[in-house]
Amino acid sequence: MRTMRFLLQKEFRQIFRNRAILIMIMVMPVMQLIILPLAADYEVKNINLAVVDNDHSTYSQKLITTAAASGYFKLSGYRSSYKEALQLIENDDADLILEIPKNFERNLVRENHQQLFIAVNAINGVKAGLGVSYLNTILKNFNADIRLQVQPATKFNTAPLIEITASNWYNPLLDYHTFMVPGILAILITMVGGFLSALNIVKEKEVGTIEQINVSPLKKYHFILGKLIPFWILGNVVFTLGLLIAWLVYGITPQGNILLLYGFIWIYLLAILGFGLLISTFCDTQQQAMFIMFFFMMIFILMGGLFTAIDSMPEWAKYISRFTPVSYLIEVMRMVVLKGSTFKDVLPHFLKIGLFAVVLNVWAVLNYKKTS
Amino acid sequence: MKQFITFIRKEFLHVIRDRKTLLILFGMPIVQILIFGFALTNEIKNSEIVIVDNAKDVASANIITKITASRYFKVSTFLSQNSDMEAEFRKGKIKLAVLFPPHFNEQLVHENRAQIQIIADASDPNTATTLTNYMTSIIQEYQAEINGNNPVPLQIVPEIKMLYNPQLKGAPNFVPGVMALVLMLICVMMTAISIVKEKENGTMEILLVSPFKPIFVIFSKAVPYLLLSLINVSTILLLSIFVLDLPINGSIVLLFLESILFIITCLAIGIFISIKTSSQQIAMLISLMGMMLPTILFSGFMFPVENMPKPLQLISNIVPAKWFYIIVKSIMIKGLGFSAIWKETLILFGMTVFLLIISLKSFKTRLE
Numbered sequence: 001m002r003t004m005r006f007l008l009q010k011e012f013r014q015i016f017r018n019r020a021i022l023i024m025i026m027v028m029p030v031m032q033l034i035i036l037p038l039a040a041d042y043e044v045k046n047i048n049l050a051v052v053d054n055d056h057s058t059y060s061q062k063l064i065t066t067a068a069a070s071g072y073f074k075l076s077g078y079r080s081s082y083k084e085a086l087q088l089i090e091n092d093d094a095d096l097i098l099e100i101p102k103n104f105e106r107n108l109v110r111e112n113h114q115q116l117f118i119a120v121n122a123i124n125g126v127k128a129g130l131g132v133s134y135l136n137t138i139l140k141n142f143n144a145d146i147r148l149q150v151q152p153a154t155k156f157n158t159a160p161l162i163e164i165t166a167s168n169w170y171n172p173l174l175d176y177h178t179f180m181v182p183g184i185l186a187i188l189i190t191m192v193g194g195f196l197s198a199l200n201i202v203k204e205k206e207v208g209t210i211e212q213i214n215v216s217p218l219k220k221y222h223f224i225l226g227k228l229i230p231f232w233i234l235g236n237v238v239f240t241l242g243l244l245i246a247w248l249v250y251g252i253t254p255q256g257n258i259l260l261l262y263g264f265i266w267i268y269l270l271a272i273l274g275f276g277l278l279i280s281t282f283c284d285t286q287q288q289a290m291f292i293m294f295f296f297m298m299i300f301i302l303m304g305g306l307f308t309a310i311d312s313m314p315e316w317a318k319y320i321s322r323f324t325p326v327s328y329l330i331e332v333m334r335m336v337v338l339k340g341s342t343f344k345d346v347l348p349h350f351l352k353i354g355l356f357a358v359v360l361n362v363w364a365v366l367n368y369k370k371t372s
Numbered sequence: 373m374k375q376f377i378t379f380i381r382k383e384f385l386h387v388i389r390d391r392k393t394l395l396i397l398f399g400m401p402i403v404q405i406l407i408f409g410f411a412l413t414n415e416i417k418n419s420e421i422v423i424v425d426n427a428k429d430v431a432s433a434n435i436i437t438k439i440t441a442s443r444y445f446k447v448s449t450f451l452s453q454n455s456d457m458e459a460e461f462r463k464g465k466i467k468l469a470v471l472f473p474p475h476f477n478e479q480l481v482h483e484n485r486a487q488i489q490i491i492a493d494a495s496d497p498n499t500a501t502t503l504t505n506y507m508t509s510i511i512q513e514y515q516a517e518i519n520g521n522n523p524v525p526l527q528i529v530p531e532i533k534m535l536y537n538p539q540l541k542g543a544p545n546f547v548p549g550v551m552a553l554v555l556m557l558i559c560v561m562m563t564a565i566s567i568v569k570e571k572e573n574g575t576m577e578i579l580l581v582s583p584f585k586p587i588f589v590i591f592s593k594a595v596p597y598l599l600l601s602l603i604n605v606s607t608i609l610l611l612s613i614f615v616l617d618l619p620i621n622g623s624i625v626l627l628f629l630e631s632i633l634f635i636i637t638c639l640a641i642g643i644f645i646s647i648k649t650s651s652q653q654i655a656m657l658i659s660l661m662g663m664m665l666p667t668i669l670f671s672g673f674m675f676p677v678e679n680m681p682k683p684l685q686l687i688s689n690i691v692p693a694k695w696f697y698i699i700v701k702s703i704m705i706k707g708l709g710f711s712a713i714w715k716e717t718l719i720l721f722g723m724t725v726f727l728l729i730i731s732l733k734s735f736k737t738r739l740e
């Protein structure tokens with residue numbers, strides 16, 4: 001116990017003496033939590049719409065004004081031919097082209113049937129998909145409107161009609177920040193914990209102080225614990241800071257029990273710190289540790305389900321994502337913060353992350369050799 | 373000249389000797405391309421839903437068959453009570469619930485009017501919107517079927533054309549982004565760290581007192597990374613052509629020339645960071661937070677720049693990766709020529725010259 005106390009004292013001194021680490025703890029959370037959600041706004045709005053109106057009729061005018069007034073589209077220009085409008089797309093000045101053919105109104109009224117052309121820049125799939133579905137909805141409403149004008153509605157429906165009512169739970173205003181902030185906080189904890197612990201032992205190796213520890217009567221698990229505990233405490237500080245920012249800046253407070261969140265973070269930090277230490281024991285230089293950690297971080301962030309849903313991935317990718325601890329944290333954060341899930345709902349996550357923590361830390365202790 | 377080549381050889385040995393880092397350097401782009409190309413799709417499919425069927429009649433059964441046949445949805449449970457639904461949502465798996473009221477078919481046939489309720493888990497707003505749209509169109513399809521005999525008057529039929537990426541794959545958006553990211557990583561971070569390392573170890577002094585011109589010491593550090601980056605660019609392009617089926621629509625020569633320009637920009641940033649810092653950890657932090665993060669944020673391949681608040685959009689203009697991303701996208705995917713990207717090229721060129729000049733100005737041959 002006494003050994004442990006001295007060891008912890010040493011580690012804390014070392015941490016607080018290092019300016020880089022303090023920047024990482026204080027600046028990273030603030031920067032990431034304030035800038036990232038602003039940037040990671042996938043709410044699709046302001047789609048630039050180029051219009052090619054070959055008809056110049058009342059209907060075509062009305063359609064264009066309806067689209068422009070919907071709030072989703074911004075008219076970026078009228079062009080007289082499709083080819084010219086395509087130029088706008090090539091220069092990224094437009095995302096979508098709406099081409100209204102000649103005699104649009106006449107054909108619609110006479111033949112009861114008329115086509116319209118929509119071309120969309122699909123390099124960004126999400127934007128293209130949503131843009132088209134917004135425009136489709138606008139078209140449908142416009143279509144229903146003119147139908148009403150031509151044939152006033154009767155009191156009873158002449159044909160069976162299914163009314164669809166849709167409601168959005170847990171986030172009725174469809175605010176993207178509410179969705180991203182808990183996920184970003186999860187990534188943040190992972191990055192801070194992972195990088196700090198990965199660099200730590202390696203630095204001692206590089207500087208040479210590890211030799212002094214190796215010749216001391218210190219037990220292996222003492223050494224690993226001594227490295228683990230300070231970062232575990234720092235991780236909690238960062239998490240608390242993150243929750244405060246989420247509350248003060250975005251007004252997000254957990255729907256579920258906050259102690260449940262802390263409970264999960266405590267176990268999660270053990271797992272991710274264990275992972276960092278494990279990498280640390282494998283590497284000889286800080287540069288190596290940095291790159292290897294960076295490599296894994298990238299996989300964690302991409303496969304963890306922060307930006308794209310894990311459900312949509314192919315089977316093999318789903319398996320990989322099950323091996324990224326961060327995917328569990330992101331899920332738990334979103335469940336507890338947004339939906340108010342209870343301990344019973346997240347119990348499977350607790351068990352899995354506990355397993356990660358045990359395996360990674362035992363592996364790190366076994367892999368740390370006092371003799372080189 | 374001979375001295376310069378000797379120095380470059382020394383630097384190469386440094387790089388090649390560190391096997392683990394080298395493995396990551398070459399492995400990283402490959403893994404990234406594979407993940408981006410195959411694992412990440414913006415398409416939403418296989419979403420788990422619950423169906424609460426209070427009607428259990430012909431119409432509801434028909435609609436449910438249609439829903440189960442769709443590849444967007446996977447029906448995970450059928451519930452008989454509305455109240456169980458919330459528990460299902462809280463468990464986190466369910467993205468959407470469809471509710472049929474009692475006597476659904478009866479109302480539909482006799483009153484010509486019936487209701488279906490869709491409830492989406494909107495904690496992820498875009499998924500919720502998209503899934504609601506899919507579900508609505510499935511139900512409308514069914515309605516069109518039962519209305520088969522009396523066609524709807526005045527019908528506008530939109531014909532939709534997806535340009536450049538008809539299957540809405542993620543790759544065309546991501547490959548240019550991965551290129552920018554990998555080049556940034558190797559050139560900025562590796563260069564900065566490797567120079568600062570010599571400072572930290574004290575070997576820099578030895579190099580500076582050698583008869584070799586000091587600034588060339590720095591340049592010789594950059595050459596190996598230039599070559600490594602070119603190898604990586606080639607790997608990424610080969611992978612995207614042969615594995616992702618994403619052809620280069622424009623000129624390859626132009627693409628390589630632009631890549632070299634961007635690599636030099638990055639090396640200039642790396643050299644600048646290394647001149648200004650004295651410890652590896654600080655150099656890492658600056659390149660990570662000052663360079664990597666802005667690249668991921670502002671280049672536009674992960675996050676849509678046009679959605680950001682105005683100040684962030686302005687900041688995005690000073691991130692070199694943004695311009696490179698536009699260039700690569702134009703050449704590779706849109707197949708445009710130099711006339712479409714001369715502006716971006718000029719901006720990158722200007723940045724490079726500026727960075728090299730301030731690096732040279734602030735370079736000191738003496739250590740404090």
